[in-house]
Amino acid sequence: MxxxxxxxxxxxxxxxxxxxxxxxxxxxxxxxxxxxxxxxxxxxxxxxxxxxxxxxxxxxxxxxxxxxxxxxxxxxxxxxxxxxxxxxxxxxxxxxxxxxxxxxxxxxxxxxxxxSRLNKIIGYCVENNQVMGPFSQELISACIEANGGNSCQLNLWNARFLYKLMQKIGMTSKTPPQFVMLAFDGSSSLDAWNKSRNFAKKMEKKGVNVRFTYFVSGVYFVSKDKRKLYNAPGGKGKGRSDIGWGGEAEDIALRLEQVNLAYQEGHEIGSHAVGHFNGSKWSEQDWGEEFAYFDQFLFEAYKINGLPGSLVFDRDAIEGFRAPLLARSPGLYKVLAKDGFRYDTSKVASSNYWPRQENGIWNFPLASLTNSRGKNVLSMDYNFYYLHSRAKPNPRNAKRYEEDTYKTYMRYFQKNYKGNRAPIHIGHHFSAWNNGAYWNAMFRFAESVCGLPEVRCVTYSELADFMDLLSEEQINAYQQGNFPKSSEDKND
Structure with missing residues (x-):
């Protein structure tokens, strides 16, 4: 520098x-x-x-x-x-x-x-939503003009105040970006890690940014012979898992390598809990224990499995959660904020929903959609798999399933992109159901939208960065679509 x-x-x-x-x-x-x-x-x-x-x-x-x-x-x-x-x-x-x-x-x-952490939207470091300067003379002048008084000379500004100033002087648009979040649950398959990472690199060579959020399961970082380390909450018992274990130490080493590479390439690592159990009846204590196991199995994975090396990130990097089976309980929301999470992606809302903060964390729900035949479906691959073939393999119709999924995603996108710009949430698994129909649809979708003007295909933590900058008044305005529209939108 x-x-x-x-x-x-x-x-x-x-x-x-x-x-x-x-x-x-x-x-x-x-x-x-x-x-x-x-x-x-x-x-x-x-x-x-x-x-x-x-x-x-x-x-x-x-x-x-x-x-x-x-x-x-x-x-x-x-x-x-x-x-x-x-x-x-x-x-x-x-x-x-x-x-x-x-x-x-x-x-x-x-x-x-x-x-502190970097807010990727404004490019400043932030501690407790206070932006750390120094600030440019242009911003200081704008602050003084906005009657900021002596506060304009300080080197810590409120993040929302700064963002409003940046919008006012044209440093950032008053029109919200169209955020698109593409996320995966699981983390076992090395092929899926490579395929998703390679897709992002291919897009980057075209000048298009695509970043994924990976919600990883703790059991995939523990070998079967170490399974008794896990005493699953809710009375499930020691050494139990609904999705198996991480294989041999050599398999876990390769998986950890993929996690490190993904993080270094700008993707996000989030939590999908540990044993993939239904936590809809879990207590606050149960969830606390589950998150403690998650931290242990991921961040002590090298030690537990007798492997050399370490992760390239620490616990502070785990900012988001998606519950297995989307199964939630009141106890979950008493734990998330205390455990350092910034957002949860376990709920469902309408497709044009602008996020709100609940229980001290951002609610980033999956969307309730309607497919080409008028059937209700969530914006997640498994739900299409169930809708199309009752979650049973039917590869003969793979192309039809792919096309239906792709068109449903595109209608979801176009409605929001031309409407109130509510974030797009799409969830997938490390599974190639129906001959890979749903992965193909997701990649086609990303290729279609991620390079469009004002579209940002980013991680969930970046969406959280953006939401941290908005006042309740701004969120209400965005929900109603009250913001300057582009000339292209006005002509539609």
Whole structure:
């Protein structure tokens, strides 16, 4: 990354220290008991004059910081400050300037500093829906014009406020994108991993972005001889699973490799629980145990199966859930937010539904559709499989089934694309039912729509990023289709 010279004019003592999460003016001295770790610099008052700050990279993930060669300007996340305190930094950790060495050690090895995440819609790091600056002069001017007052000079802005400013000055469209989410349940088949990943790479070569969300099942990362590690909730018993296990250690190693590759290629990994049991009568405790097993089996998979290596992501990357059999209970929604999930995809709604936040998480439901013969069907491959052949193989009619599925998906898309732009939700499994009819239909659908103007075929976490930026008022307006339409839409 090229270094960029940034001139920051400091008009007052307060202005200098706006770059920190905590605007604490009191001076803090260094402590002497953290000699093995980098320490914060003294919170001294520099001369009130124009200072030169340099933009420097943190790592190869795209992270950056501003420094004048002596100290680093924040903001610093709560996690970074906590680390500093654990290292013995004391009150100095709350200062508004840190040494470069301390900053780099506390930052972590991600695009955004630890404790925050990248909102892919606006391109800023976010902590608790607070956007971490610094912000461009154009945005600051827009903030002042919008009567933002002294807050415009701070380096933390509310995400929804920032997004409205970006829309106002034309940095982003006032028309919502047409989001299309293509997701898979399961994760066992190596062929399915390769086929889906290769499709996305083929589309990328054409200049079209397609990203999948994979809801993986925990049992596929445990070998059969280790199955007694799982004591399934709801009284199912030890070593039980409704979908089998992960095979031999060698099979699991290859599956873990696929998970890592998918994540590195920009796809998302979500949770499909562990044993694929019907949880419609599970308690809050049952769901808590299931999620604990999921974390153990996925993130300790290498250790459990005696394999070298590790995942390239951690638990924070698991943001979404889809319940096996779409079976839910009240207990589930008491656990999801507490366990760090941002969204759930286990419900069903009308095809033009704009997501709402329920129980502290986003509701991203599958859609209730009507096929070419007027039959009701969910936007998921198994439901087409059941509708077409009662979930029994009938490969002779595969082309007809493929065509019906494809046309149903396209009608769903066109209605929303030309209508209120409600997100498109399509779910599939790692199964080639009816001679692959449903996978073929999904790929044809993606080829037809993902390169169209204002269409974004992305992961569910990116949809969550977008929804985090919207006020309830904006969501209501989108539900009604109240937003500027493109000229093409107006002519239709």
């Amino acid at each position: 090229k270094n960029i010279k940034v001139l920051i004019k400091l008009k007052s003592y307060h202005s200098l220290f706006i770059y920190s999460i905590f605007i604490l003016i009191s001076a803090c001295s260094n402590t002497s008991n953290i000699s093995e770790n980098p320490t914060p610099t003294n919170n001294t008052i520099p001369k009130l004059e124009t200072l030169k700050f340099e933009k420097k990279p943190v790592n190869d993930k795209g992270g950056y910081f501003y420094t004048n060669g002596e100290y680093v300007l924040g903001p610093f996340t709560k996690t970074m400050i906590k680390k500093c305190r654990e290292w013995g930094g004391g009150g100095s950790c709350n200062s508004n300037q840190w040494s470069e060495k301390l900053f780099l050690q506390a930052y972590g090895n991600r695009r955004c500093p630890e404790g």
